[in-house]
Amino acid sequence: MSGENCLEGLKILDLTQFEAGPSCTEALAWMGADVVKVENPRDGDPGRSVAGKTTKDSLYFLQYNANKRSIAINLKHERGRELVKDLARGADVMIENFAPGAIERLGLGFEAIKAVNPAIIYCQVKGFGTGSPYERNLAFDMIAQACGGLMSITGEEGGPPCKPGATIGDTGTGMLMAASILGAYVRRLRTGQGEHLQLAMQDSILHYIRNAFTYMERTGKPAPRAGSKTVGGGNPPIGVYPCKGGGPNDFVYIYTSAANPEHWTRLLKVMGREDLIGDARYATPAARTEHRSEVDAIVSAWTIQHEKVAAMELVGSATIPAGAVLDTMELASDPTFVERGIRQTMDHPEIGDYVMSGWPVRFGGSPPALKPAPLLGQHGEQVLSEWLRLDTARIADLRRNEVIA
Amino acid sequence: MSGENCLEGLKILDLTQFEAGPSCTEALAWMGADVVKVENPRDGDPGRSVAGKTTKDSLYFLQYNANKRSIAINLKHERGRELVKDLARGADVMIENFAPGAIERLGLGFEAIKAVNPAIIYCQVKGFGTGSPYERNLAFDMIAQACGGLMSITGEEGGPPCKPGATIGDTGTGMLMAASILGAYVRRLRTGQGEHLQLAMQDSILHYIRNAFTYMERTGKPAPRAGSKTVGGGNPPIGVYPCKGGGPNDFVYIYTSAANPEHWTRLLKVMGREDLIGDARYATPAARTEHRSEVDAIVSAWTIQHEKVAAMELVGSATIPAGAVLDTMELASDPTFVERGIRQTMDHPEIGDYVMSGWPVRFGGSPPALKPAPLLGQHGEQVLSEWLRLDTARIADLRRNEVIA
Numbered sequence: 001m002s003g004e005n006c007l008e009g010l011k012i013l014d015l016t017q018f019e020a021g022p023s024c025t026e027a028l029a030w031m032g033a034d035v036v037k038v039e040n041p042r043d044g045d046p047g048r049s050v051a052g053k054t055t056k057d058s059l060y061f062l063q064y065n066a067n068k069r070s071i072a073i074n075l076k077h078e079r080g081r082e083l084v085k086d087l088a089r090g091a092d093v094m095i096e097n098f099a100p101g102a103i104e105r106l107g108l109g110f111e112a113i114k115a116v117n118p119a120i121i122y123c124q125v126k127g128f129g130t131g132s133p134y135e136r137n138l139a140f141d142m143i144a145q146a147c148g149g150l151m152s153i154t155g156e157e158g159g160p161p162c163k164p165g166a167t168i169g170d171t172g173t174g175m176l177m178a179a180s181i182l183g184a185y186v187r188r189l190r191t192g193q194g195e196h197l198q199l200a201m202q203d204s205i206l207h208y209i210r211n212a213f214t215y216m217e218r219t220g221k222p223a224p225r226a227g228s229k230t231v232g233g234g235n236p237p238i239g240v241y242p243c244k245g246g247g248p249n250d251f252v253y254i255y256t257s258a259a260n261p262e263h264w265t266r267l268l269k270v271m272g273r274e275d276l277i278g279d280a281r282y283a284t285p286a287a288r289t290e291h292r293s294e295v296d297a298i299v300s301a302w303t304i305q306h307e308k309v310a311a312m313e314l315v316g317s318a319t320i321p322a323g324a325v326l327d328t329m330e331l332a333s334d335p336t337f338v339e340r341g342i343r344q345t346m347d348h349p350e351i352g353d354y355v356m357s358g359w360p361v362r363f364g365g366s367p368p369a370l371k372p373a374p375l376l377g378q379h380g381e382q383v384l385s386e387w388l389r390l391d392t393a394r395i396a397d398l399r400r401n402e403v404i405a
Numbered sequence: 406m407s408g409e410n411c412l413e414g415l416k417i418l419d420l421t422q423f424e425a426g427p428s429c430t431e432a433l434a435w436m437g438a439d440v441v442k443v444e445n446p447r448d449g450d451p452g453r454s455v456a457g458k459t460t461k462d463s464l465y466f467l468q469y470n471a472n473k474r475s476i477a478i479n480l481k482h483e484r485g486r487e488l489v490k491d492l493a494r495g496a497d498v499m500i501e502n503f504a505p506g507a508i509e510r511l512g513l514g515f516e517a518i519k520a521v522n523p524a525i526i527y528c529q530v531k532g533f534g535t536g537s538p539y540e541r542n543l544a545f546d547m548i549a550q551a552c553g554g555l556m557s558i559t560g561e562e563g564g565p566p567c568k569p570g571a572t573i574g575d576t577g578t579g580m581l582m583a584a585s586i587l588g589a590y591v592r593r594l595r596t597g598q599g600e601h602l603q604l605a606m607q608d609s610i611l612h613y614i615r616n617a618f619t620y621m622e623r624t625g626k627p628a629p630r631a632g633s634k635t636v637g638g639g640n641p642p643i644g645v646y647p648c649k650g651g652g653p654n655d656f657v658y659i660y661t662s663a664a665n666p667e668h669w670t671r672l673l674k675v676m677g678r679e680d681l682i683g684d685a686r687y688a689t690p691a692a693r694t695e696h697r698s699e700v701d702a703i704v705s706a707w708t709i710q711h712e713k714v715a716a717m718e719l720v721g722s723a724t725i726p727a728g729a730v731l732d733t734m735e736l737a738s739d740p741t742f743v744e745r746g747i748r749q750t751m752d753h754p755e756i757g758d759y760v761m762s763g764w765p766v767r768f769g770g771s772p773p774a775l776k777p778a779p780l781l782g783q784h785g786e787q788v789l790s791e792w793l794r795l796d797t798a799r800i801a802d803l804r805r806n807e808v809i810a
Contacts, residue, residue, distance in 0.1 A: 006588035008595075027581075031588035046664065051623070059619040129767070131745045137721045139728070142635065142643075146658035146728035147717075149736050151633065151645070153570030156561065161645050161656055161730045163633045164569030165558030166613035172573075175580040176432075180766040182587035183411035183436035189594060190413075196769050203747045203765035208571035210762060212733050214464040218456070222732035224653065228556065228568045230547065238547075240556070240566050248629065251566055253551035259451065312552075316542045323544070323551035325566045327627035328617050331554050340536045342608045357615060360608035361585040362534070364601050 003363035007033040010185065011387070013084070013091040014038065014068065015108075017045045019141065019167060020125045020201060021097035022064040023174030028181065029067035030359040030368045033093075036383050037065065037374065038084060041072040041405030044376040056350050057373065063356055065373035066346060071384070072377030072405040075106055079403040088113045088120060090387050092188070093181055095123035100136050110196050119194040121184045125173060129200035139201055144169030148205020153212045155225040162225075173204040228253065235285040236295040237267065240325060241303040243311055249330075252303055252311040255321040258285040266318045271302040344370040380404050408768035412438040415590065416792070418489070418496040419443065419473065420513075422450045424546065424572060425530045425606060426502035427469040428579030433586065434472035435764040435773045438498075441788050442470065442779065443489060446477040446810030449781040461755050462778065468761055470778035471751060476789070477782030477810040480511055484808040493518045493525060495792055497593070498586055500528035505541050515601050524599040526589045530578060534605035544606055549574030553610020558617045560630040567630075578609040633658065640690040641700040642672065645730060646708040648716055654735075657708055657716040660726040663690040671723045676707040749775040785809050 010033040014025045022037075022045070029035040039045050043053075045065070051058040074080040085108070088094050094113055096103045103109050103124070110122045127139020134147070142163055145151050150169075155162030166172075177199050184195040206213075212223035215231045223231050228239040228251075235258040240251035256263035261284075268276050276298070282288050288295045303311050308324035315322035326334075337343040338355070341362070346354045349372065358370040384390040384398075398404045415438040419430045427442075427450070434440040444450050448458075450470070456463040479485040490513070493499050499518055501508045508514050508529070515527045532544020539552070547568055550556050560567035571577075582604050589600040611618075617628035620636045628636050633644040633656075640663040645656035661668035666689075673681050681687055681703070686696050693700045708716050713729035720727035731739075742748040743760070746767070751759045754777065763775040789795040789803075803809045 003585070003588065006592040008592070010591070027584055028588075031585070050664070052663075059622055060616065063615040063619060129745050129747065130770075132741055134717075134721065138724060138726045140660055140662075140726050142633075142658055142660055143726050143728035146645070146656075146730045149731055149733050150569070150571050151658070151730050152654045152732040154559065155567060156564060158653075159561060159564075160647075161633060161654060162560060162567055163631075163635070163644075164555070164571060164573075165617055165628070165630070165636060166555050166569060166571075166573050166577075166610070167616055168569075168571050168573065168577075168613065171613050171615070172571075172577065172580075175577075175584060176764075176766055178584045179432055179580060179587060180408070180436070180764075180768070182584060182591060183408065183433075184768070186415070186587060186591060186594070187411040187413070189591070196767075198767040198770075199765060203742075203745075205571070206736065206742070206747065206762045207765050208573065208576050209733070210468040210576070211465065211572055212570055213737065213762065214468060216733040216737060217464055222654070222734040223570070225570070226568075228547075228566060230568070231570060239568075240551070242565075248563075249557045249566060249627070251551075251556075253547055253556070255545055255547055257545075258457075259455070312539075316539065319543060321543045321545050321548050323548035325551045325556050326554055327557040328554050328614070328621040329627040331611065332618065332621060336537055337608075337611070340534050340608075342534065342611065357611045357618065359581075359585075360604060360612050361581055362601075362603040363585070363589070365535075365603075 002366055003030065003359065003361070003368035004032050006031040010034065010093070011091045012036065012093040012095065013087050015094070015096040016125070017097065018047045019064050019170035020173045021095055022047065023171040024177040025068065025095060026064055026066055027175065027178040027359060035068040037068050037070045038073050039070055039376055041074050041377065044072065048376065059354070062346060062348060062351065062354055062373045066358070067371040068374055069379035069383060070374035070377055071380040074403055077403050079401065081107055083403060084108055085113070085116055086388055089116045091117070091120065092185065093121045093123065097125035099138055100126055114194065119188060119192055121181060121188060121195045121197065123177060123181060123197040125177060125199050125201070127201050129203050130198065132200065132202070141167045141169035144201035144205055148202045149209050149212065150205050153209060153223045153225055153231060156227045157225055159225065168208050169201045169205060172208055173199060173201045176204050176207065236288045236292045237299045241300050243303050243308040244306055249325045249327045250308055251325040252308045252315070253323045253325060254299060254315055263320050264288070266320050267315065270314055270318045273298065341367045346370050346372050348372045349375060377405050407771055408435065408764065408766070408773035409437050411436040415439065415498070416496045417441065417498040417500065418492050420501040421530070422502065423452045424469050424575035425578045426500055427452065428576040429582040430473065430500060431469055431471055432580065432583040432764060440473040441492070442473050442475045443478050444475055444781055446479050446782065449477065453781065464759070467751060467753060467756065467759055467778045471763070472776040473779055474784035474788060475779035475782055476785040479808055482808050484806065486512055488808060489513055490518070490521055491793055494521045496522070496525065497590065498526045498528065502530035504543055505531055519599065524593060524597055526586060526593060526600045526602065528582060528586060528602040530582060530604050530606070532606050534608050535603065537605065537607070546572045546574035549606035549610055553607045554614050554617065555610050558614060558628045558630055558636060561632045562630055564630065573610060573613050574606045577613055578604060578606045581609050581612065641693045641697045642704045646705050648708050648713040649711055654730045654732045655713055656730040657713045657720070658728045658730060659704065659720055668725050669693070672720065672725050675719050675723045678703065746772045751775050751777050753777045754780060782810050
């Protein structure tokens with residue numbers, strides 16, 4: 001068993017760029033869909049050159065376009081737009097995330113494509129939803145994170161709003177669209193019905209911060225920022241505690257749950273502070289909340305004597321949830337991610353061997369295999385031959401007329 | 406067109422609890438899968454009582470269990486475990502996220518279920534992956550965020566690691582599993598093949614922070630924290646700027662892209678600072694990076710005179726990406742989310758009308774309809790009758806023997 005052949009035969013015409021759209025189609029490509037990226041012949045997906053224009057594709061592009069094919073089509077040319085329609089006629093899915101209104105101006109909007117392929121699953125990712133006061137606005141990941149409430153609940157108490165380092169506005173949106181495409185596809189296999197899927201990045205953010213909404217509803221106040229603690233502050237001890245070393249990430253996360261009173265007692269034993277077991281100042285979550293700074297001092301006095309991974313192991317082995325704050329380099333140097341197939345090597349024709357994270361879900365023990373991200377236009381002839389049965393002469397003519405590159 | 410009937414006929418036996426598993430099956434329930442939650446008869450999913458034991462279900466539970474059914478089965482009773490096997494025999498998907506090893510100890514592990522249903526798609530969500538040094542450890546969302554690298558890149562420069570307010574370890578994981586289940590299901594429809602899907606919350610986090618990995622690879626240093634800026638700091642102006650009001654979320658996010666030099670010029674015009682157009686100190690991204698604090702001061706001097714939404718509109722309408730930092734209460738009071746169906750009313754038998762975020766993807770213009778989260782054991786008889794064709798006498802016997810409640 002493996003994941004690579006799950007979506008065999010699913011044809012996806014992919015006009016997306018940057019991350020929200022490409023992360024979606026990449027997930028489907030990892031599971032075996034035939035994803036054909038349509039790119040402009042000059043520079044292609046602007047994600048190829050986010051790190052500045054060089055002759056080589058950016059690592060950013062490689063991350064979000066593994067396992068896909070690429071065809072370079074000039075959409076400014078009428079024959080280019082016709083070619084996209086021809087490809088859409090035989091596709092199961094078409095997806096785009098251009099600026100609001102752009103795809104319709106190209107004559108490739110939902111109605112136009114539906115007219116040539118009523119069974120198409122036509123997908124659009126935008127910053128703000130149709131009907132939102134900001135539906136015409138541009139958005140990138142951070143704009144969605146600001147407008148979707150996520151930055152209001154991230155950062156230190158009393159400090160300014162912070163942006164989470166994860167691109168929830170982009171990849172978070174892509175994952176919701178990927179699941180929805182497959183939902184619509186399952187129905188299509190059963191009924192032949194097409195669908196028009198639309199997703200706004202701002203709306204996606206709401207999906208990922210539902211706990212903050214429950215806090216707001218319970219208290220009647222906007223959910224605040226809580227540093228490393230959970231929304232509302234949680235029950236102490238909770239959050240990051242400093243460890244030996246003093247580096248920016250020498251911290252261990254310790255979580256004690258109000259629902260499990262044993263966590264605190266077990267932690268006291270791990271820390272050699274049996275003297276505090278039963279102490280009324282700390283005996284209940286409410287008492288510990290009242291003495292939060294003392295509790296944090298007791299825990300920190302112990303954690304600072306240990307390296308973060310050792311602290312995680314000591315606390316974790318007493319079945320108290322604990323985690324070292326690991327940085328990207330520590331994760332990249334941990335061989336178990338490669339051994340388990342979570343990080344794999346992309347054999348890229350220009351970049352060479354590049355180790356990156358693949359689809360982290362294991363099918364029968366292994367994540368799907370990672371294949372290279374395509375060079376710009378690399379599969380033009382292959383795709384036109386396979387999808388449209390165009391012969392060499394026709395393809396040469398398209399190239400001569402700068403319809404494709 | 407609508408999303409609710411996409412997964413008609415897909416039967417999911419759901420032994421998950423809290424959020425990572427339930428967010429996954431809820432996504433599938435929203436698209437029409439028949440999701441049957443198996444819960445312990447005493448308290449059910451512990452998510453029902455995260456806010457303390459009351460007679461009513463928590464809002465947290467409502468958020469993650471919409472559109473599902475519930476059956477209360479005593480897994481400590483041998484006949485209870487047999488009943489789960491009987492249900493698994495007719496299910497398409499079975500999913501669990503118990504502590505490591507627990508489901509196997511119950512005799513309901515992958516091999517046991519596969520023996521009665523070789524075509525099952527059997528899914529497991531854990532904190533750490535099989536083969537990880539921490540595979541036996543407990544994890545919650547925040548532990549995954551610490552160990553998956555996300556906290557190392559969230560927070561102020563020079564400050565401690567912060568936890569993003571979004572539950573990427575939980576819901577972020579759930580979304581990857583939801584897409585994978587549908588991937589495996591598409592193949593199963595074609596070939597009849599079952600699958601064993603496994604996903605670790607730590608591994609899922611890596612999927613959402615891929616940009617930070619590219620930073621680390623380019624620079625050879627761990628990706629640092631960057632406050633409200635993008636990984637590596639981005640090109641100024643970028644980040645949150647203070648607005649009129651002075652409240653904790655009176656900020657506007659402004660993003661100017663290095664790839665688009667027009668952003669800066671347009672922003673100067675919006676701010677009435679045409680005098681600075683062409684000024685060598687600020688003319689290029691490199692120059693602005695060198696004079697970052699002056700650039701930030703120029704922008705702040707303008708933003709502080711405007712309310713955040715006005716600032717967003719002024720900057721945004723000049724086609725520069727901009728977003729007000731909205732809090733949960735502002736989002737909940739914005740009627741356009743309800744008008745667009747992004748937030749919907751759950752008609753809950755005990756809580757009453759509860760407005761919450763539904764599945765944010767629109768199918769033919771509308772997100773799927775929100776249905777109530779189930780009461781504990783609410784659908785026991787219905788499910789046993791529909792899935793197993795048990796008659797009233799058999800069901801009464803199971804109840805009398807405390808196999809179900």
